[in-house]
Amino acid sequence: MADLALTSGTAMPREGVAARQTRGFGTILVAWMLMLPAIVTYVLMILLPLVVVLALAFTDYEFGAPGFRFIGLDNFAEMLGDRTFGASIRNTLVYSLFVVPLSIGIALLLAVLIEAGARGRAFFRAVFFLPVVSLTVAMATAWQYLLHPSIGPLNAVLRDLGLGTPNWLGASEWVLVSLGFIGVWENVGFNLVLFLAGLTAIPRDLYAAAEIDGVRSGWSKFWLVTWPMLGPTLLFVLIITMTRAIRVFDTVQTLTQGGPNNASEVLLRTIYQEAFHYFRFGYSAAVTLVFLAIVLALMLVQTRLIDRRVHYG
Amino acid sequence: MAGIVVENVTKSFGDTKVLRGVSLSVADGEFVSLVGPSGCGKTTLMRIIAGLETVTSGEVSISARQVTRLRAADRDVAMVFQNYALYPHLTVRQNMAVPLVMRRLTTAERLPFAGKVLPSARAKLAQIRTDVTHAAELLAIDGLMERKPAQLSGGQRQRVALGRAIVRKPSAFLMDEPLSNLDAALRVTTRTEIVALHRRVGASTVYVTHDQSEAMTMSDRIAVMMQGELLQVATPEEIYANPVDLRVARFIGSPAINQISANVTSSGVVEVQGQPVGLVSPARGPVVLTIRPEDLTLGSQGLAGTVEHVEFLGESVLLHARLGGGELVIARVAPSDRAHLGIGRPVALALRLDRAMLFATSNERLACAPTDDVAAAPVNREAVNG
Incomplete structure (x- = not known):
């Protein structure tokens, strides 16, 4: 990588590098946008329920009960x-x-x-x-x-x-x-x-x-x-x-x-x-x-x- | 003693005739290349010799033993595959030992731990180890013995495949395009090594390739195959200088042989574009005149054409010229001639008449000979040189 940067640095004018950086930022933004639906779905459907299950496992929560308390490993x-x-x-x-x-x-x-x-x-x-x-x-x-x-x-x-x-x-x-x-x-x-x-x-x-x-x-x-x-x-x-x-x-x-x-x-x-x-x-x-x-x-x-x-x- | 004899073998897959009556005899210790374009049936013929494919009709014998109806395991042949076909889960040593283990050990001796328990198995395994090491030294792969195929380069895998083939000293060697997966430089060195190896091992070898230069450089004899038929089986020199079929002439040699449409007059004079070229033939009518690039020389008289392209190769120059009849010919000329070979300039290319050949338009070779007869001699074309 080092020698690559060296050669491109000498061959390419400064504004070329700057342009490449903005393009890099844009690419990252687009990538995140494209991933967003999958990430949202993953968080909502898998990660969140998992966290809830993890939390519930240490409580005495019963469906319909007015409240619950943490009971540790009971x-x-x-x-x-x-x-x-x-x-x-x-x-x-x-x-x-x-x-x-x-x-x-x-x-x-x-x-x-x-x-x-x-x-x-x-x-x-x-x-x-x-x-x-x-x-x-x-x-x-x-x-x-x-x-x-x-x-x-x-x-x-x-x-x-x-x-x-x-x-x-x-x-x-x-x-x-x-x-x-x-x-x-x-x-x-x-x-x-x-x-x-x-x-x-x-x-x-x-x-x-x-x-x-x-x-x-x-x-x-x-x-x-x-x-x-x-x-x-x-x-x-x-x-x-x-x-x-x-x-x-x-x-x-x-x-x-x-x-x-x-x-x-x-x-x-x-x-x-x-x-x-x-x-x-x-x-x-x-x-x-x-x-x-x-x-x-x-x-x-x-x-x-x-x-x-x-x-x- | 005969090495490999193939008699009148035909093979059909359904309605497709892949081999149409092929006969080939490979002498003991001889290296024969089976060469032809892809789909000509050469691999099928090799697989039939190996026993991996059955014949539709015909006979195969190896070392004077009828093997037509024997399965591959019983034929005492070794084969090197195009993609090497090494067992990926075994080390180089284990890969090379497989043919020996399978042949020398009984089923009981092959059981796991039998080598530790049965004295007979232990003795045989020790001998196998020695033989494998010996073969590996021959191929200079003894440093790679404990590696798996995936950890080897293409050239090294190739050697292991060769090692697995030579380790049990088979009576026949079959190689199916073993160099085609190697890069160009390695291919050239490896073919020399295979020839040297063949000399040391001395088993009859059939080598399948689509690369005519491999066939030319390695073989004792070349068998040229097209559309399921053997067109010619001869030494490389003979195949190159004296092909019996236009397709053979076209396939062998690089750059390819020049083909010029010609006509034989009723008096037997060979004419190109209505001009006699200095050859006579007993044939009549339209024919194909062929001449190798190195047998065309720049001269003051001969076939007239214009320079279309020039390729500088170092030791020679390839001159591409368009003839009056529209055909493109290539002449191999000396680099010193390059100076006056500007694109578009007229040239005259003289034929070395003793090397010119005639073929019928249906591909068979026709007789022809140079002549001193004035009527058949080429005329001096002032227009070309003016």
Whole structure:
């Protein structure tokens, strides 16, 4: 930069520099003007609510109450002894551990198979993407019918096979599995499309080079080329699926309302219940903060640990 | 012993015929360039030799072994790709070791930590390490072994790709435009290095390029390919001086060969613009007379034209002249002649008749010979020199 300024300083008369400065100011002004709508929206829709939530978390504010007071960390202390909150944390964790690996694994397997297939790529992509674009609440009704303990087709088949007919959504030992299965069904299509895009971006020459290098089986090619080249896609899919799993709400709310006996209570539903059912905005805000902290921590760990290993720059 | 033999290979993608019966034989240890404009099928032919593409019909054999129906992994060929195709997550050493690991180790020995547990794997891995180091020293990349491809320059990546190819001593080498991603200066030095490397390694090599100067400088023989056919396979000297097809003549040489429309009279005299040029031919009717720029000399008689452009190259001058018939020709003349080559001035360009060639308008080469016959001799054009 120094030598640039030196040469331009000698070559350019003073007023040229001045003109450049005014133009620079104008450019900055225009830039801010152009950014203004986005900034206003961001502040109003994201930053401000976040600050309000942050503040509310340390109060005992209840909707409709005439006033509130700051109670420090009391909300967080209450959480420790709250059995519903404990169940919702545990259930969200179990649900995520079920949905994330399965939906990623199945999506990757399907993507590799579809990509390797000679035809039908668009057809299969559309079929598996359907759950993503359909309305979850409407689909949940369909699931409710499918999983119905007495009139549902699933149990009809199980009955014919002489197997047990569990109450999929009504028994506490099955409800999370059922919801998890629906979650996998919802997420596979989305992940599949991401993986297909990632697979398309792998240079064909790498597979040719592997073949020439003596790599015979599709299995070895997958581990030598596909898996490492999919690294960035995988990281992205992992983050997306995890956040989607942690903030599961609509299927739970429509199908089980967190029941039976809190067996399918999840974090987002707890937040919703506390705020809009019991109107305990302060406590709900505190749970929201915990939820945000979990999501942020996961992101941080993933990007810090994995990002370095998937970008080979 | 035969290195690579391609017999009557055809290849169609749907209705598109990419190769129309190509036969090519590369002797053991020979360096053959496959050259032609883009889309002529040269890369397809190379991929067929490599086993990355199947033939529609025809046979391929490598080292006297039928490989037509073998897959690439079983053909014992190595290939250098245009974009290098290095594994981005592996270091240089690991990249170069891949072909050896895949060929020498069993599936069990390739498992992670097998090198620490199985004595057989440990011995093989040690040998692979030695071989990789040896190949790296040959290419002067032994200082880069622990780097990833993204940390290397284009030229270094190129060397690693070459290293991965030579490390297992294949019976055939295939190179697909390996220099096209390098800058001009590096391209010139690297082509010398590739030739030197080929001499040391000695494997039959097929080198695909669209750059005729690469083909000319590197090859034992050049195969010129157009529209899915091999037009001529010969030494660079032969291809340059004695092309059998007008398209070959046009493709090889820079600046391109001059093409002048001519006519052969019923008595066999070759005429340009109605004037005999000193050649006779058994052909009749309209033909194309070609002459290399260095075979046109400034003289007092010859083809009349006006100077349109002059390019000074240092050791020579390229004179662009517009002939009476409207054709533009280029003559390579001595720098000392530059003084009287003003733009727009008339010049006479004499042909070196023993180097002139005739082609039919349908591209085939036609016979012709210089003659002393007065009737066919060029007339002295006073108008040009006056």
